[in-house]
Amino acid sequence: MDVVENFIDGKLAHASNDESHSIYNPATGEVIKEVYYANANEVEAAIQAAEKAFKTWKNVTPLKRARVLFKFKELLEKHSEELANIITSEHGKVLEDARGEILRAIELVEYMCGIPNLLKGNYSQNVGTGIDCYTIRQPLGVCVGITPFNYPVMISCWMFVSAIACGNTFVLKPSEKDPSAPILLAQLMQKAGLPNGVFNVVNGDKRVVEQLITHNEVKAVSCVGSSTVSEIVYKTAIEHGKRAHTFGSGKNHCVVMPNCEIDEAVKAVMGAAYGSAGERCMAVSVAVAVGDETADLMIKKIQEKIPNLKVGSGKESGMDMGPLISKEHWERVKSYIDLGVNEGAKLIIDGRDAKTHGQKQGFFMGPSLFDKVQPNMRIYQEEIFGPVLEIVRVKNLDEAIDLINQHTFGNGTAIFTNSGEAARRFADEVQVGMVGINVPTPVPVAYHAFGGWKRSLFGDIQMHGPESIMFYTKSKSITTHWPREAQDTKYHMPSQ
Numbered sequence: 001m002d003v004v005e006n007f008i009d010g011k012l013a014h015a016s017n018d019e020s021h022s023i024y025n026p027a028t029g030e031v032i033k034e035v036y037y038a039n040a041n042e043v044e045a046a047i048q049a050a051e052k053a054f055k056t057w058k059n060v061t062p063l064k065r066a067r068v069l070f071k072f073k074e075l076l077e078k079h080s081e082e083l084a085n086i087i088t089s090e091h092g093k094v095l096e097d098a099r100g101e102i103l104r105a106i107e108l109v110e111y112m113c114g115i116p117n118l119l120k121g122n123y124s125q126n127v128g129t130g131i132d133c134y135t136i137r138q139p140l141g142v143c144v145g146i147t148p149f150n151y152p153v154m155i156s157c158w159m160f161v162s163a164i165a166c167g168n169t170f171v172l173k174p175s176e177k178d179p180s181a182p183i184l185l186a187q188l189m190q191k192a193g194l195p196n197g198v199f200n201v202v203n204g205d206k207r208v209v210e211q212l213i214t215h216n217e218v219k220a221v222s223c224v225g226s227s228t229v230s231e232i233v234y235k236t237a238i239e240h241g242k243r244a245h246t247f248g249s250g251k252n253h254c255v256v257m258p259n260c261e262i263d264e265a266v267k268a269v270m271g272a273a274y275g276s277a278g279e280r281c282m283a284v285s286v287a288v289a290v291g292d293e294t295a296d297l298m299i300k301k302i303q304e305k306i307p308n309l310k311v312g313s314g315k316e317s318g319m320d321m322g323p324l325i326s327k328e329h330w331e332r333v334k335s336y337i338d339l340g341v342n343e344g345a346k347l348i349i350d351g352r353d354a355k356t357h358g359q360k361q362g363f364f365m366g367p368s369l370f371d372k373v374q375p376n377m378r379i380y381q382e383e384i385f386g387p388v389l390e391i392v393r394v395k396n397l398d399e400a401i402d403l404i405n406q407h408t409f410g411n412g413t414a415i416f417t418n419s420g421e422a423a424r425r426f427a428d429e430v431q432v433g434m435v436g437i438n439v440p441t442p443v444p445v446a447y448h449a450f451g452g453w454k455r456s457l458f459g460d461i462q463m464h465g466p467e468s469i470m471f472y473t474k475s476k477s478i479t480t481h482w483p484r485e486a487q488d489t490k491y492h493m494p495s496q
């Protein structure tokens, strides 16, 4: 049985622990690898390696750090098929989707290649007579990242590439469900010229996370996962004096206005709801239909299209949807569909008995569609994280905005409309971190901030773009005076 190693101080390191997790190919339901969790000494070794490397890496010029990133980008491109295959084997998403994830990671690397410019401080001359003031941004030290299963390459890169570009060193704890791709990323970073110890990967679960986020040498914690876990990680990290931002669950609403291009809206909503089997933090899970006519038309069009949606192994070309990540998750999604029926929502399309293209085993779930979902139902309030789309009917845009604003989560949202006025009002009033106007999955590009509001983000600073530079550095202002002549001692508050 293949084993997934840790990566500590520039080399693969075998975990000497018995605790492990089986990695499945979700398309076949078979165990393909085993990941052994790092024990306390191994986690300590990763932190110590990062701490030691920080002493020199922080002084490597931003230009030289950028050169490592340029090389890393080339290697990501060269190995993108290998990485995509690893993602599809362990996560299940279709290859095209895995390639898209890698492209999003590469875009972040490209942005961070501009680190010399991004780290430029500012300078004010003559803030007093003969006195200048300048502000610089300095790295924090050892940073850690905890990632979810659904983007093993993209979210890992968003964290460690940004932190390392800023002069920090990093310890990553990937999801135990699909940890192989991050290990290849660590090897590629090393091949790109990254010194030993700057980037380390340790495998594990809650125990490893706790050790990392409470360790004295760790200065900052980034985490992406369900809101329950993100909240625990955030609170523990800040109690231990760390800078932290942790990203949580979503329940993303897409408002469909009566005046929109309905065919475009239906195509977009279906792609955003069922793509990646709904296992995206930005997946659309609620379509808010404005008016009964809009709802009925949407349902009719979705029903017409569903038979053409292909569910099967992500490695087979032409598939739209792969399997869910695990048997447990399959059971969880199924239990939500059962619940929806019991709660009185109208199940129009039932994905529980998925018809797949040639796959007999595996964790496949077909697309489901609920109508007449009410805000007091648990299937509306909670994140399902599967291919389940819920239609909530409202009378007008105000009701749609109120509905979204009252939801616990505020990760992403979208509106489909032909009215500039409606779009502008929606963007202005909606209490959500990422908004799409006729764009169903508004994941911002690498040079804009990513992150939700409300229980979708704990902490103040979002991720990637300029926000990551802020998160992974602290600012220092230096006031300088080079007097021509010696001055008398002054005892009052300096004012220039």
Ligand code: NAD
Residues within 6 Å of the ligand: 146, 147, 148, 149, 150, 151, 173, 174, 175, 176, 204, 205, 206, 209, 210, 224, 225, 226, 227, 229, 230, 232, 233, 247, 248, 249, 250, 280, 281, 383, 385, 411, 451, 452, 456
């Ligand atoms: P998860 O919360 O189960 O696990 C996330 C990470 O936390 C994993 O590395 C896991 O090992 C670790 N972990 C699990 N339990 C822990 C505990 N008690 N204490 C400390 N660490 C713990 O999430 P998942 O199932 O891997 O990923 C899916 C979730 O992630 C969904 O809720 C999804 O919405 C969310 N997500 C959010 C974003 C975002 O940007 N907001 C992006 C991607 C995924």
